[in-house]
Amino acid sequence: MTSRLVDQLGAQSVAGASAAGLADQIRALILDGRITVGERLPSERALATELRRSRSTVTRAYDLLAAAGYATRVHGGGTRVALPSGSVAPVPSDDAGAIDLSIASMDSTPGLYDATVRSLPRLAALRGTSGYSLQGLPELRDAVAQRFTQRGVPTSAEEIMITSGALNAMNLILAAIGRRGERALVEQPTFPHALESLRRHGYRLLPTPVDVDGWDTAHLMDLLLRSRPHMAYLIADFHNPTGATLPDAARSRVAATARSAGTHLIVDETTAELDIDRGWTPVPMAAFGPHVLTIGSMSKIAWGGMRLGWIRAEPGIIARLLAVRPSFELGTALLEQCIAIELLDDMPALLGHVRERLHAGREAVAAGVARLHGLTMPTTPGGLSTWLDLGAPISTRLALSAREHGLILPPGPRFALGGVLERRLRIPITLTPERTAAAMDRLAAAWTAVGDRTAESALPLQRTAVI
Structure with missing residues (x-):
């Protein structure tokens, strides 16, 4: 071992x-x-x-x-x-401070303040209650259910539980129906904290590849049927970090195969609404059976500081979640729930702002990448980030060099099992254009430094060849 x-x-x-x-x-x-x-x-x-x-x-x-x-x-x-x-701190300090690209998140939507003000009378009306909200406020659960219905999956409030963010939802599901020692299928690459959560709950992880061009669905379905994992964790829309979206036909086949294998599908939809110009809208994975558990969040479309998410599952699973939840928390904060009701009431405006911000961020990253010879930026129709191809297995070296230039970058292997994906680098498209431009300047300096060091290390070999 x-x-x-x-x-x-x-x-x-x-x-x-x-x-x-x-x-x-x-x-x-x-x-x-x-x-x-x-x-x-x-x-x-x-x-x-x-x-x-x-x-x-x-x-x-x-x-x-x-x-x-x-x-x-x-x-x-x-x-x-x-x-x-x-004096040997890992990140040098300067007037601007280090720019952290390890977190792909936008600042708050302009409508957050007004939504907070509008939510206060609703919060005040709840002062006569206990303040605990184990499943979530009925009005908010109904709003989330309506959003699923609008996207093509009829949903009732009884199929929704409100959580303290998407990662909290993941851990709640694993606490309720997880089995230590079982297998879990995961995409490679994927959201690192999901890997950590599955490991912490005792799962043995089985990777299936995803790239900017999408999934190897034959490998995914074969792995489901051969290994019959207890769980599978998928990001089907604007996959983090590749940006790929699973086509409708593949969703149906994957869901049917998982059902045959007896596998619970945990589908992470935190990036599902982050569309810039994809040009089509897929059917939510929840449409393909009761074995699909969907987790979502307001943090990527409203603000990372708003710790509110949800789970959509069949009522039997919701009952198991309710039985387990009091062992580690008694519900989600009421203020965030009241604010979320206001925000969900005006989703077109909220998503319009998100689209503009992501478009501007994508263009700023593209402009920075264009100055760096050897880097390739794929088509990025939405999501949190772009998944750069470095052209060589130098992601970790580049991340270390970036720290010396005041830039925090997670290298490609951060999103994978077994130290692979050294050719890849995730760059968020969520920062303001100005902040992104500054980050890309620092990336350029780190890129040059890595190139210089590579050339220096190769020099003795070149001399030997000449001789």
Whole structure:
């Protein structure tokens, strides 16, 4: 059984890496949060065996991490993850501060303030109640249900539960119907926090590939039938991070195959309404059977600080969710629910603002990418981000270089299992054009620095060839 560190690194991604390269890969995991501060790393001998490298290479890598402040080494106590302090902070500070591209989220919609003001009388009317809202306010559940109905899936308020965000919804589902030790199918790449949530609930993860051109549906359905996973987590609309959308015909086939395999489909719709110019509107996955559980959120269309989401499921599942929820929370905050009622009442205006912002952000990213030779930006018809092709497996190196230039970037492997996708980089299209332009300037500086270092490392080989 491999260690957690090797699971995150991916043995193939570090094959042949120098001690410095191995140290850089581990440092990237630490900065991403995939390896946590205080966590004990494998012994030098154990890691060398897993990676099929010499012990001296691993020892040197650990020494480099310790010298940079990313590890502490205690004789007889092993090596533990740390973070630098003082003058060796990982992100340099300047007047503007670091630009964080690890979170793909917009600032609040202009209508949020007015919606908050309009919501106050409704909140005041609730003061005579207990204030707890286990399933959610009936008026809000009805508004969410109506939105599903408008999108082509007749839905009642009894099929809706209001949650404290989409990730909260995911964890609630896993707490209610999850089974430790079972298999879960996941897309590769996918939303990193969903992977973490499934792992925390004891699932063994089975990846199926997704790229900017879409899903390998034959692989997906074969994996469902062969492995019969208990759960499958899918982002069918404006997939995070690739931006792909699963066609209607494929939705029907995947849902039918999952039903045959006895698999619960958790469909994440947090990006479903983030359309710029896709040109068509798919049928929600919820239309294809009661085994589909849909989670959604206001955070991507209203504001990340508004922690409100929902689950759509058949009433039997809702009953199980209600039975489990009091063990860790007694409902969603009433103020957010009251505000959401106001926002959902004016969805056309809200989505129009989102479309304008995403269009402007996409154009700003495209302008920045156009200045960087070797990068390819795919068609991005909507969603949170664009999934760049770097042309070479340098995503982690680029992310580390970006930190030196005041830019926080999650490398491609952050969205995958086993340290793969080093050719890929997710860039959000959610920032303002001005902020995006500044971020792309810093990315350009990091890109140049990585290119210079690559050229320097190749120079001795070139000299040898000339001789």
